[in-house]
Amino acid sequence: MDAWIALARGPLFRVALAACLLGLVYHVVNTLWMIRQSHQRSTDKDLPLGTVAATTLGHLLPFRQRRPIQTIAGVAFHAGILLVPVFYVGHVTLWQPSFPIPWPTMGPAVSDALSLAALAGLAALVLWRLLVRTSRELSTAADVAVLLLLLAVTASGYWAAHPAASPAAPRTMLLVHMLAANLALFLTPLTKIVHCVLAPLNPLVSEVAWHFPAESGAHVALALGKENEPV
Amino acid sequence: MGIDHGLITRLGRWILAEVGITPKALVVATREQLEGDTHNTSAIPAPAMKDTCEFLEEDCADEHGLKIQFPMDVEGAEYVFFPAVSDYLLEPDTLMGNAAVMKATGGSWTIGTQNFDGINYGLFYSDRMLGRIVSAEVDEVRRLKARKILIGECGHASRSAKAFVPTFGGDHPPPVVNIMEYTYDQWKAGKLKLKASVIKERVTYHDPCNIARSGWITEQPREILRHICADFVEMTPNRRDNYCCGGGGGTVSIDEIRKFRTTVGGKTKADQIRRTGAAICVAPCANCKKQVAEVCQDNGLDVRVCGLHDLILRAIDAPDFMRVDPVGAGAETSAEGA
Numbered sequence: 030m031d032a033w034i035a036l037a038r039g040p041l042f043r044v045a046l047a048a049c050l051l052g053l054v055y056h057v058v059n060t061l062w063m064i065r066q067s068h069q070r071s072t073d074k075d076l077p078l079g080t081v082a083a084t085t086l087g088h089l090l091p092f093r094q095r096r097p098i099q100t101i102a103g104v105a106f107h108a109g110i111l112l113v114p115v116f117y118v119g120h121v122t123l124w125q126p127s128f129p130i131p132w133p134t135m136g137p138a139v140s141d142a143l144s145l146a147a148l149a150g151l152a153a154l155v156l157w158r159l160l161v162r163t164s165r166e167l168s169t170a171a172d173v174a175v176l177l178l179l180l181a182v183t184a185s186g187y188w189a190a191h192p193a194a195s196p197a198a199p200r201t202m203l204l205v206h207m208l209a210a211n212l213a214l215f216l217t218p219l220t221k222i223v224h225c226v227l228a229p230l231n232p233l234v235s236e237v238a239w240h241f242p243a244e245s246g247a248h249v250a251l252a253l254g255k256e257n258e259p260v
Numbered sequence: 261m262g263i264d265h266g267l268i269t270r271l272g273r274w275i276l277a278e279v280g281i282t283p284k285a286l287v288v289a290t291r292e293q294l295e296g297d298t299h300n301t302s303a304i305p306a307p308a309m310k311d312t313c314e315f316l317e318e319d320c321a322d323e324h325g326l327k328i329q330f331p332m333d334v335e336g337a338e339y340v341f342f343p344a345v346s347d348y349l350l351e352p353d354t355l356m357g358n359a360a361v362m363k364a365t366g367g368s369w370t371i372g373t374q375n376f377d378g379i380n381y382g383l384f385y386s387d388r389m390l391g392r393i394v395s396a397e398v399d400e401v402r403r404l405k406a407r408k409i410l411i412g413e414c415g416h417a418s419r420s421a422k423a424f425v426p427t428f429g430g431d432h433p434p435p436v437v438n439i440m441e442y443t444y445d446q447w448k449a450g451k452l453k454l455k456a457s458v459i460k461e462r463v464t465y466h467d468p469c470n471i472a473r474s475g476w477i478t479e480q481p482r483e484i485l486r487h488i489c490a491d492f493v494e495m496t497p498n499r500r501d502n503y504c505c506g507g508g509g510g511t512v513s514i515d516e517i518r519k520f521r522t523t524v525g526g527k528t529k530a531d532q533i534r535r536t537g538a539a540i541c542v543a544p545c546a547n548c549k550k551q552v553a554e555v556c557q558d559n560g561l562d563v564r565v566c567g568l569h570d571l572i573l574r575a576i577d578a579p580d581f582m583r584v585d586p587v588g589a590g591a592e593t594s595a596e597g598a
Contacts, residue, residue: 073426080475235264243427246387253278260291260389 030200037207038123045211052218053226060230064237071240084232102153109147110179113140114210119190137190144187151180175220182209269509274386282385285513290381294392300345300377309376312348313355320356324573325584328359333404334370339437340401341371342378342421343412344546351549354413357569358439360576364453365446369410375400378417379546380424384510390420394428397421401434409436413567415470415545422476438471440544440568444480453577457490463571464493464538466529466552467502468545475500481544481568488575495532503528505543507551518554526555533563544568 068074091100114120118134125132135143155176158168185206188195195202217223250256276282289301298305304312313330320328331337347355362369375396382390401409409425411418421436446452465485471477478499485492495502506526511517522530529552533541543552544567553565580586 071427075426083475231263235267238264238267239423241387241424241427243391246389246391249274249278249386250388255278260287260294 030204034200034204034207037204037211041211042207042214045214049214049217053223056218056223057226057230060227060234064230064234067237068240070242071237072243073240076236076240081232081236085229088232089229098153099157102150102157104150105146106150106154106179109143109150109183113143113147113183113186116140141187141190144183147183148180148187151176151183155180171220175216175222178209178213178216182206182213185209270383273384277386277389283510283514286381286384286510289379290385290389290393293377293379293381294389294396299375299396301379301381302345302349302377304345304348306373306376309348309371310373313371316352316356316359319352320360320573321584324356324360326356326360326363326573326576326578327582327584328356328363330355330359331370333373335405337370337404337406338368339370339408339410339442340404340406341369341410341412341439342376342397342417343439344379344414344417345377346379346546347412347414348376351413351546351567351570353570353573354567355569357567357571357573357576358412360573360578360582361439361443361446361452361569363582364576364578365451367442367446370404370406372400372404374403378411378414378421380417380420381510383416383420383424390424391428394421394424395430398425398429398434407434409434410442411436411438413439413544413546413569415468415472416547418477419470419474438477440477440480440484443569443572444484447484453579454484454488454572454575455577456487458575459489459540459571460491461489461539462491462493462537463489463540463542464495464533464536465498466495466505466533466541466543466548467499468543468548469502469504469508470545472502473500481542484568484572485542488571493536493538495536503532505529505548505551506555507547512547512551519558521551522555522558526551527559530555530559530561534559534561538563540564540566540571542566542568542571 068076091104112135116133116135117140118136119140121132121134155173158164158173158176185202188197189199189203189206192199192202197205213222217225247256250258292303293299293301296303310332313332317328317330320326341358343351343355343358361367378397380390380393380397382388382393397409401407409421411421418436418438422438425433425436443452447454463485465481467478482492497503504525505512506521506524506529511521511525514521533552533556539562541552541556541563543549543565549565549567555561556563556565
């Protein structure tokens with residue numbers, strides 16, 4: 030068991046983290062490059078950046094949302110899933126010996142509260158995707174699987190920290206937590222989790238996309254042999 | 261997530277248009293605008309439009325005691341006016357209100373008889389059609405040696421000009437101004453006098469998506485309405501977050517889906533209006549006016565739907581030169597009559 034745990038927290042974690050970071054950097058650089066290319070091609074280059082910034086903030090902050098259940102569940106889930114991995118003292122002590130930099134940490138009480146809120150939020154979102162017809166029709170199996178994976182990461186982490194409440198042996202639960210977390214990291218750039226870096230760029234992408242090259246319609250007509258075709 | 265559904269829909273429509281799947285009404289209207297004799301989506305011949313304007317001038321004098329004018333083909337004017345062409349058929353009070361504001365403020369404007377339609381169905385079609393229609397609009401401004409495009413009360417016409425004249429309008433494209441922006445600026449500058457609290461009915465305001473969703477025009481009409489209305493109430497939510505009337509994306513033109521459009525798509529809007537208890541709903545957009553009127557009708561709401569300038573027409577404190585019976589002249593006339 031110890032060998033498996035050492036593998037999960039050592040080589041597997043490094044591979045997963047590297048894949049995650051490289052993948053995210055690729056997505057961001059690629060998107061920014063495409064934004065630049067589109068903007069260079071557009072005839073009207075005047076971008077309302079203030080409006081774009083306001084729209085971006087409006088989407089990132091939950092205050093303007095009109096669906097209270099999803100908003101509360103979403104905020105609870107995101108707070109736990111983002112803050113606990115980065116600031117929980119049990120996580121920080123794993124990497125700080127290798128990178129001895131000052132880093133704020135959260136204690137078990139805060140971490141537990143955030144983890145439980147995240148679990149409740151995740152469960153609500155899974156149920157929403159499965160039980161509400163409009164959401165179910167728009168969901169793919171991957172959408173639900175990603176939520177279940179994050180649910181597994183969070184639940185196993187909570188149980189690993191609370192062996193008394195764990196349904197499995199503490200070391201087994203720790204291994205499950207590490208493997209699930211590594212898988213989530215690895216899949217981040219390959220699934221919709223990639224929205225963690227791309228969602229803030231969406232308003233800018235859309236604004237640039239609305240600024241067409243003036244000649245694109247003519248080019249399409251030419252390519253289709255329709256240049257002199259009447260309406 | 262900030263994913264732009266409008267953009268995705270537009271690209272989808274473009275692809276469908278290029279493979280020949282386009283609503284017949286869209287093809288007919290666009291064909292008439294680009295290749296027909298009338299150059300507008302409602303196929304109104306220029307002489308008929310001029311007759312309508314002359315009738316409106318007479319009607320405004322008779323009904324409102326105001327002398328207005330619709331200048332035609334005046335070269336060198338500051339603005340060329342492009343309302344949704346359907347206003348010439350359906351919205352006489354809006355047009356009279358537009359003309360009254362221009363008259364009262366001494367606005368330099370004209371209607372071009374070669375192209376007087378602000379509607380741009382190219383937005384629902386393809387870049388090619390969009391560009392051709394914008395170019396034709398700009399060509400009319402250049403023919404008349406004017407400087408700016410003045411769009412009437414129409415969200416679709418406003419956005420399609422504001423967003424795409426800079427792309428398809430050639431070198432030095434003319435600036436685009438919505439008539440509500442013009443009216444507000446003139447009022448704020450003191451060139452337009454409006455009577456306070458003269459509209460006694462309860463009034464609410466519907467934000468047309470095409471001018472409000474981006475935050476372009478939300479406050480100007482509200483300030484005017486708060487001034488001229490004794491009882492102005494807001495819908496909730498409003499401004500950028502307002503609900504669509506349910507007729508967006510061109511669906512308002514499809515009468516075959518009216519029941520769905522008004523009782524399913526438009527139900528939220530009906531509920532919103534009902535909660536205000538308003539007797540009048542101002543919807544400064546040709547599409548929204550038609551849709552909201554039908555929504556009210558089909559959802560049992562006794563609400564009058566009109567444009568902003570319909571109410572401005574009732575509230576305008578007209579200068580003497582505009583009055584059929586100038587202030588003081590009425591007393592002399594009465595004395596003479598007696």
